[in-house]
Amino acid sequence: VGSNGFGSGNGSPRFLPFRSPERHYAKRHVGDILDIKVHVRESDDDAYVVELGGEIDVYTSPKVKDAITELIDQGHYNLVIDLEKVRYIDSTGLGVLIGGLKRVREHGGTVNLVCTNPQIKKIFDITGLVKIFGIFDDEAAAKKALA
Amino acid sequence: VNAPELSNDHLGTVELRIPSKPEWVAVARLAVAAIANRLPFSVEEIEDLKLAIAEACTICIQQGSGIKTIDIICDAATSHLRVEVRDDRYRNLGALGGAKRPTMSVAEGEGLGIFLIQALMDNLEYNVDPQYGTELVMTKRVGA
Numbered sequence: 001v002g003s004n005g006f007g008s009g010n011g012s013p014r015f016l017p018f019r020s021p022e023r024h025y026a027k028r029h030v031g032d033i034l035d036i037k038v039h040v041r042e043s044d045d046d047a048y049v050v051e052l053g054g055e056i057d058v059y060t061s062p063k064v065k066d067a068i069t070e071l072i073d074q075g076h077y078n079l080v081i082d083l084e085k086v087r088y089i090d091s092t093g094l095g096v097l098i099g100g101l102k103r104v105r106e107h108g109g110t111v112n113l114v115c116t117n118p119q120i121k122k123i124f125d126i127t128g129l130v131k132i133f134g135i136f137d138d139e140a141a142a143k144k145a146l147a
Numbered sequence: 148v149n150a151p152e153l154s155n156d157h158l159g160t161v162e163l164r165i166p167s168k169p170e171w172v173a174v175a176r177l178a179v180a181a182i183a184n185r186l187p188f189s190v191e192e193i194e195d196l197k198l199a200i201a202e203a204c205t206i207c208i209q210q211g212s213g214i215k216t217i218d219i220i221c222d223a224a225t226s227h228l229r230v231e232v233r234d235d236r237y238r239n240l241g242a243l244g245g246a247k248r249p250t251m252s253v254a255e256g257e258g259l260g261i262f263l264i265q266a267l268m269d270n271l272e273y274n275v276d277p278q279y280g281t282e283l284v285m286t287k288r289v290g291a
Binding site: 119 | 170
């Protein structure tokens, strides 16, 4: 086995690399790995749905904020934010949601949330945000309440 | 916050130092969850701990301009987990000796983060000071 560990020492590749050199040498940085998924789609009734997945914390919340800000800047003031695939949210994530709600309310809009995860609902309970946001079990109910 | 007297049921201390950057907060959160998992905490209690520790790290990052690292020191006991979170400015104060350490003061307006930690943990002492740095010491009891 050659010094590079890929079995090229004697010209006979008896030992195959356990992973490809491309993958081995692919440059990865901590900053490349964002554990957040943001998917925005227009609903059939003039509302926009922001589906979030993963973990919303001090690192990932700017990406969520950008998506919501972009929608509001485009003039969309009725939003459903789907937290069903969110495993974790902290105060910075809550701050982003509150900021979005404040902005859409200035234009007569609102933000409704879809959330059934008890741990996340508990955070909304503790902080009193259950009284500020409409929180629904499914997207249909959240959209219906926008009207 | 003075050094704690270790309880009779003390199991061990784990210390972690992370760069004071947002991308490392998840590491602190997961490490504390792994430690809590060694103790008889429920899944819900572990989730509370994860959030509280992440909030403490976030406060350190947001309050401290120029800080480089955050220490997370976990004292595990069969009955509780005590976690100290402090930035390097506060740590350096400790190295200067007790006389220069500030008395406990509470800065106003830390907001939702402190509120959440207080709600999720059984005890919280903290010092968030723009001049001296940030230190939060929190305890969660098993099954409380």
